[in-house]
Amino acid sequence: MGRQAEADFLGWVTTSRAGLRKTAYLLCGDWFLADDLVQDALARLYGVGGRVSSSGDPGPYARKILMNLYLDHRRRPGRREVPVAYVPETLGVDQHNWVDGDRDRLMTALARVPKGQRAVLVLRYWDDLSIEQAAHALGTSASNVRSQASRGPDALRAAFEPEPDPSNSPEEAL
Amino acid sequence: MNETDVKGLLAAAVAHPAADRIDTDAVLRGGRRRRGVRVAATIGTSVAVVAVAGTLVIGGTRHADIIAGPTPSAGACRDITGTASGSLQDQAAVAAAAHSVMTTASGLPTNNLANVIAHPADLTVEVLWVGPVPMALTDLATSEASMGVTVEFTAATYTKTRMQAALQLASRVDAPADDPASQGLTIAGDGTCPDGSGIKIMIAQKANNEPATSVPPAFAAAIQSSVGQMPVWVEPGSAAITG
Numbered sequence: 001m002g003r004q005a006e007a008d009f010l011g012w013v014t015t016s017r018a019g020l021r022k023t024a025y026l027l028c029g030d031w032f033l034a035d036d037l038v039q040d041a042l043a044r045l046y047g048v049g050g051r052v053s054s055s056g057d058p059g060p061y062a063r064k065i066l067m068n069l070y071l072d073h074r075r076r077p078g079r080r081e082v083p084v085a086y087v088p089e090t091l092g093v094d095q096h097n098w099v100d101g102d103r104d105r106l107m108t109a110l111a112r113v114p115k116g117q118r119a120v121l122v123l124r125y126w127d128d129l130s131i132e133q134a135a136h137a138l139g140t141s142a143s144n145v146r147s148q149a150s151r152g153p154d155a156l157r158a159a160f161e162p163e164p165d166p167s168n169s170p171e172e173a174l
Numbered sequence: 175m176n177e178t179d180v181k182g183l184l185a186a187a188v189a190h191p192a193a194d195r196i197d198t199d200a201v202l203r204g205g206r207r208r209r210g211v212r213v214a215a216t217i218g219t220s221v222a223v224v225a226v227a228g229t230l231v232i233g234g235t236r237h238a239d240i241i242a243g244p245t246p247s248a249g250a251c252r253d254i255t256g257t258a259s260g261s262l263q264d265q266a267a268v269a270a271a272a273h274s275v276m277t278t279a280s281g282l283p284t285n286n287l288a289n290v291i292a293h294p295a296d297l298t299v300e301v302l303w304v305g306p307v308p309m310a311l312t313d314l315a316t317s318e319a320s321m322g323v324t325v326e327f328t329a330a331t332y333t334k335t336r337m338q339a340a341l342q343l344a345s346r347v348d349a350p351a352d353d354p355a356s357q358g359l360t361i362a363g364d365g366t367c368p369d370g371s372g373i374k375i376m377i378a379q380k381a382n383n384e385p386a387t388s389v390p391p392a393f394a395a396a397i398q399s400s401v402g403q404m405p406v407w408v409e410p411g412s413a414a415i416t417g
Contacts, residue, residue, distance in 0.1 A: 007343060007402035010198065014335035017196055019283035022188040031192035042201040106187045125180040126188075127283070153180050 005049055012058055013042055019127075020066060026122045027070045029107040041066040063127065063137045067119060109159035116140075117155055120148040189281060198342075251367040251374055251407045265294040271323040272299050278314050288330030288337075288370030297323050302330040302370045330370025332404060337366035340373050340401040347393075347400050355390035361397075362412045372404050376411030385410040 017038060024034035044065050045058055110118055116138070123134040124145075131149065135142040272290045279287040288302035299318070301311070307327050315325035332340075341364050349356035362378035362385075375397055377386040387410065394408040 004402040006202070007340065007400075007404070010339040010343065011336040013198060013201070014339045015284055015286065015333055017194065018191070018280065018285055021191060021194060021196070022283070025188055025191065026184055032195070035195045039196045039201055042196070043203075046201060106183050110187075121180065122184065125177060126184040153176065156180060156183070 009046060009049065009058075016059060016062070017042070020062065023063070023122055023127055024066060024070065026110065026126055027066075027119060029111055037066060037069050041069055044069075060133065060136065063123070063129075064139070067123075067137050068139070070119070071115065105160070109156060112159035113152070113155045117148045117152050120145055121152040121156065124149045124152070185281075198339075251369065251371055251405075264297055265292075267321070267323050268292045268294045268297060268299055271318045271321075271325060274314055274318070275299060275301055275311065275325065278310050282308055282310060285335065286333050288333050289366075289368055291368070299323060299325045300328055301325060302328050302368075304330050304333050304336075304370065328369075332370050332372065334366060334370070337370070337373050337404070340404050340406075341366065343400045344373060344375055344397050344406060347397050349390075350392045350396050353390055353392035356393040359386050359390065359393060367407070372406060373401070374407045374409065376409055378410070378412040383412045385412050 020038045020041070021031075021034050024037045025031055028034055028037065041062055045062050048061075110121075113121065119138055120134060123129045123137055124131075127134075129137065131142050131145050134149070135145045138145065269292060272292050275290050276287070279285045286304040288304055289300075291300040291302070292298075293300065301307075303311070311325075311327070315327070318325050345361055345364055347361065349359045358380050359377050360380040361375055362383060363376035365374050367374060377389050377393065378384060379386060389408050389410060394406075397408055398406045
């Protein structure tokens with residue numbers, strides 16, 4: 001990559017990294033891991049510099065690399081989510097007023113959404129990608145993305161709903 | 175839960191991002207390493223193909239990087255300085271508005287902010303922005319207007335982050351070893367242009383940090399070539415610049 005291309009690449013990185021970090025964070029729920037994913041994605045993007053300069057906007061390709069890294073990261077043994085004995089307490093959507101501390105609840109809810117559906121939610125509703133653009137980033141079909149996008153909000157709402165409390169269940173008649 | 179609800183939830187989740195710890199130098203090193211592996215693999219494949227074909231073709235012409243940075247016109251790096259006058263109340267109001275602008279801009283998917291300049295005497299905040307101003311900022315300007323602070327938007331050429339990236343590249347340039355006029359000189363200070371039009375570099379004597387008597391064209395050209403097309407104003411000086 002020549003100096004001009006490298007300067008252009010660095011310029012693009014500095015203006016786009018904040019957005020990529022947020023996308024990565026919404027996917028993985030961990031700022032440290034998000035930084036690792038973005039840094040690796042940027043290194044890979046730089047490694048294919050020719051493709052960057054020919055396409056003009058490296059954004060779509062960067063996002064595609066990021067998605068692959070995220071999905072690949074989750075597939076690796078030892079990096080999967082660890083099951084815990086107790087699920088953090090959650091509130092129903094109707095009870096929600098967005099103040100400090102609610103972010104944890106949202107990230108917990110997002111973590112309950114299947115990873116593919118979570119990726120579609122983030123790409124469609126955070127990155128504002130079209131169905132086709134999201135499909136390209138995920139390497140899947142537009143119909144699959146359309147289906148996931150339509151079910152995503154319901155999945156998120158369901159993830160927000162509190163766990164059924166056994167103590168509140170009606171007592172069985174003796 | 176509809177689309178707007180989901181967007182609101184996601185925006186709330188990333189409203190206060192943790193400190194950015196991405197290492198740009200590591201990105202470039204990693205990218206070069208990956209590129210080297212790819213080139214090696216390509217060469218290996220090419221050699222195999224050539225062996226089968228019985229023809230040897232070695233490489234092609236390696237084009238030199240074409241660097242044609244524009245010559246900055248005199249005075250184009252416009253100094254815009256905020257005013258310190260105005261009552262304490264006005265200063266606080268303008269400072270709060272400027273802070274809101276920066277916070278809102280940093281929360282956008284793409285932050286095209288070039289600079290924010292406060293003018294308490296006029297109860298005005300000047301926002302230098304690259305490209306179309308996002309609705310989040312125009313909404314903020316409307317909100318601030320209702321509280322008496324005017325937020326004005328001025329077009330800029332380069333974002334702050336883009337200029338800072340260029341500074342990183344330019345600050346690594348050494349005086350050309352083959353240019354006698356550049357010997358004993360070094361970069362002593364740098365900064366972004368307040369109007370978002372490029373960067374400034376100050377050249378000084380390496381021995382005593384006194385401003386250089388003149389700027390050798392070869393040194394200036396080397397600095398300009400390090401950042402590509404962005405205008406660079408190279409001047410004698412020894413002080414760090416803030417912009």
